[in-house]
Amino acid sequence: MTQLTPQPGIMDIALYQSGKSHVAGVEKVIKLSANENPFGPSPKAIAAATAAAPGLHRYPSTDHASLRAAIGEVHGLDPDRLICGVGSDEVLQFIVHAYAGPGDEVLYTEHGFSMYPILARMAGATPVVVAEAARRVDVDALLAAVNDRTRVVFLTNPGNPTSTMLEEAEVMRLAAGLPDHVLLVVDGAYAEFNEGFDGGAAVVDAHPNAIMTRTFSKIYGLGGLRVGWGYASRAIIDVLNRVRQPFNLSTLALATAEAAVRDQDYVVFCREQNAKWRAYLVEELAAVGIPCDPSHTNFILARFADQDEAEACDAHLQSQGLIVRKVAGYGIPNGLRITIGDEDSTRAIAAAIRAFKEGP
Numbered sequence: 515m516t517q518l519t520p521q522p523g524i525m526d527i528a529l530y531q532s533g534k535s536h537v538a539g540v541e542k543v544i545k546l547s548a549n550e551n552p553f554g555p556s557p558k559a560i561a562a563a564t565a566a567a568p569g570l571h572r573y574p575s576t577d578h579a580s581l582r583a584a585i586g587e588v589h590g591l592d593p594d595r596l597i598c599g600v601g602s603d604e605v606l607q608f609i610v611h612a613y614a615g616p617g618d619e620v621l622y623t624e625h626g627f628s629m630y631p632i633l634a635r636m637a638g639a640t641p642v643v644v645a646e647a648a649r650r651v652d653v654d655a656l657l658a659a660v661n662d663r664t665r666v667v668f669l670t671n672p673g674n675p676t677s678t679m680l681e682e683a684e685v686m687r688l689a690a691g692l693p694d695h696v697l698l699v700v701d702g703a704y705a706e707f708n709e710g711f712d713g714g715a716a717v718v719d720a721h722p723n724a725i726m727t728r729t730f731s732k733i734y735g736l737g738g739l740r741v742g743w744g745y746a747s748r749a750i751i752d753v754l755n756r757v758r759q760p761f762n763l764s765t766l767a768l769a770t771a772e773a774a775v776r777d778q779d780y781v782v783f784c785r786e787q788n789a790k791w792r793a794y795l796v797e798e799l800a801a802v803g804i805p806c807d808p809s810h811t812n813f814i815l816a817r818f819a820d821q822d823e824a825e826a827c828d829a830h831l832q833s834q835g836l837i838v839r840k841v842a843g844y845g846i847p848n849g850l851r852i853t854i855g856d857e858d859s860t861r862a863i864a865a866a867i868r869a870f871k872e873g874p
């Protein structure tokens with residue numbers, strides 16, 4: 515028996531639960547559970563990965579200058595105010611690591627991304643959950659929960675698994691209402707699904723204690739590559755770089771993400787497809803009496819009569835090889851989160867849910 519003792523709080527960390535990708539006994543599945551892009555990455559990104567492979571004997575760039583320049587150009591942001599990480603998960607980890615520790619509180623909202631409390635505990639800080647109002651972030655409740663120990667406030671906008679979005683004025687009101695010792699994190703993992711939306715960049719520009727995080731895992735179809743980024747003041751970026759490992763992003767990750775962000779035509783294509791099939795699915799579900807909040811993401815949250823019905827529908831979908839995400843663990847017991855797929859998979863899930871509701 516080992517005498518080793520983990521640091522206090524480590525054993526309180528609940529392991530992250532990722533979505534299913536297999537169904538026992540079903541050979542061919544349609545996976546609509548992880549908000550992945552059904553079209554995969556841009557062909558230009560794949561070509562860049564192949565082109566970068568011969569250079570793999572060299573260590574990668576430590577400052578990510580080329581990728582930051584590309585992101586800066588595309589988004590109109592100062593590259594010196596950008597930081598890149600192994601998925602936005604790692605950028606979120608830098609933030610909590612650098613700004614919160616034992617005795618400090620990290621706030622997040624009721625249906626917020628499940629990594630926030632995990633990251634808080636990894637840093638030895640205390641995660642504090644704040645109620646939402648009908649699956650929308652409640653700015654007043656968040657502000658009321660802030661105290662002297664609060665160090666970080668997480669806002670997912672648009673939300674996951676809610677798919678709802680706070681308007682910019684509300685995010686500005688939150689940022690303006692926070693005291694100077696609190697950092698606001700605006701997590702824009704799903705920002706690109708909203709044409710013209712800046713993901714929170716204007717909030718960062720208006721408030722020095724704010725950071726925006728973004729990812730290549732969603733609209734760019736590069737969840738397997740693990741690249742995300744953050745935008746904040748130079749002072750915050752300087753702090754975060756001190757807790758970043760020098761070679762955190764691989765040569766392949768850097769080259770592929772750079773080509774992906776430069777291919778905005780592909781992003782437009784993916785956003786348009788998402789909007790089209792999302793509208794179709796929402797309409798199909800409404801026709802069989804299943805409501806969804808207006809979605810600003812690449813998934814919808816289907817709300818069933820109760821948890822029993824949601825679970826029965828999930829079981830029915832699984833029997834057809836359709837994998838969606840149950841969200842009872844995220845405080846929405848009657849919900850199923852369904853990623854928007856391509857035409858075939860969207861038509862397939864709509865038909866399967868209709869069959870479930872209408873019976874054989």
Ligand code: PMP
Pocket residue numbers: 600601602603604627670673674701703728729730731737740741742
């Ligand atoms: N934030 C939100 C709201 C997410 O849903 C996810 C992925 N599920 C992430 C951050 C992390 O994404 P990644 O680490 O792949 O960039």
